[in-house]
Amino acid sequence: MLPVPHDQTRGRYIHETARSLARLADVKVFFQTMRYPDVPLLRPRSFIYGEVERGYTLDGIDVDAFDYPALPVISRVLNGHVAGWVLKPRVQAFRPDVVLAYWVYPDGYAAVRVARALGVPCVVGALGSDIHVRSGINVVMTRKTIASADALLTVSEAMRRASIRDYGALPERVHTIVNGFNTSVFRPGSQLEARRELGLAEDGRYMVFVGRFVEAKGVLELLDAFSQLAAQDPKLRLVLIGDGVMRDALMARVAASGLSERVLVPGGVPPLEVARWIRACDLLTLPSWSEGYPNAVVESVACGRPVVATDVGGTAEIVDERNGILVPPRDVERLRTALREALDRQWDHEGIAERMRRTWDDVAVETLQVCESVVALRRKT
Known part of the structure; x- marks a missing residue:
């Protein structure tokens, strides 16, 4: 490993x-x-x-x-x-x-x-x-x-x-x-600057997933929830960072839904790039079926970005009402509702990052x- x-x-x-x-x-x-x-x-x-x-x-x-x-x-x-x-x-x-x-x-x-x-x-x-x-x-x-x-x-x-x-x-x-987490890499920063560096629309709305492309990470539920949200919000985009055995199946599903232009797939990128993508986005989501202590969630909080994740494993030991929303696993409707709520809420980004200091x-x-x-x-x- x-x-x-x-x-x-x-x-x-x-x-x-x-x-x-x-x-x-x-x-x-x-x-x-x-x-x-x-x-x-x-x-x-x-x-x-x-x-x-x-x-x-x-x-x-x-x-x-x-x-x-x-x-x-x-x-x-x-x-x-x-x-x-x-x-x-x-x-x-x-x-x-x-x-x-x-x-x-x-x-x-x-x-x-x-x-x-x-x-x-x-x-x-x-x-x-x-x-x-x-x-x-x-x-x-x-x-x-x-x-x-x-x-x-x-x-x-x-x-x-x-x-x-x-x-x-x-x-x-x-x-x-x-x-x-690596405090020199995962830290708060300018969302606008990160978007410019990545060539993203400055007025867009972006959600990011970081993890393996496997069924147990909830990627299929995430695509279903995103497709519903995307139909109501033309500025919304989903970023999938990672790789896995389901990559081809996921891309086929994205293409079949007509969302290829709105789902970005940078692939597996080094930590510095992961941090840049997290800072560029409005929230991170991790709808896994099980977890230990998910580093993607820790790194998002360290960057000052809120999290929508499933209440599994040690995720609830990281996420609370001040930095995110927890939902049950394998529940597309609850996931969709939580993502919409998180996108619409005004978050204290500096306050989110301030609580994460462990190295x-x-x-x-x-x-x-x-x-x-x-x-x-x-x-x-």
Whole structure:
């Protein structure tokens, strides 16, 4: 879960956390990805797939990129084991005091197995779907990983409660460390200036979505709500930032609705461009079916822009009546009404941004504290 050439928006929060941690400790990042057969029917369909070359680098962190063989669905029960076998000699050579892994299964499971074999503690970080959207064997393996980890990190209190309730996590081992943001990138700024830089109409009305183009992000409901609003407001535009397996289907749906000129799709863009688009727009919307602690919402608030989002996961820990509106998931009518209300309301943009101050350095400090606590506990026993 790190940014890759074919999907620069993926895992940005882990990259930021690792980069800040590297300023506090000696950090080696083992970036393992699955390698699927070069056969169309044996390639994953739930995410954008691409191979990561060995020698791949990322700013601010020491990366060792490698892969292991996998098959969609078929190898799911084995992925954690295979990943562990490939990972172990690399970690063993580094000789860490503690192993920190993100994404509970298969990555976290592999890390726990390696840490146990090497006699060091392991902290596993859960991000959202790896807790909220599990089924079949993934549920079993997620439960095993959480039971074996020395500590579990969650990005919201809602996720902490879910891990305890649904997976039997011991409360004393679960720590909520909410995401931060890059304060030098996501900050208030002139909407007019941002629109001029992006070539947007100065008197237009713009809504922005930032996320993966997958069904669970609510993009179909968003298009339905937008089409209704667009019929009443000729100046309204929708900006879709990101990419995903549904891109072609979404574009076909947009074309069929006759809205191609009113839906802008910049694609997956770097953080500086994301921030510029957010500042240029009137609001950000994220109608997901589930979330951990959505960074897009944090970044919008940090830029002083209101949010219309679904009341799922930790979103309610960010959004309240002063900076946005929450709606139920999969409810097009409530989403449409909330978007209209948010567009028409006068917001205190400076006040919205003022309340968001958490940085990735804060996240790194708290993460290191948990790592240090499990190391100290292991040395006592």
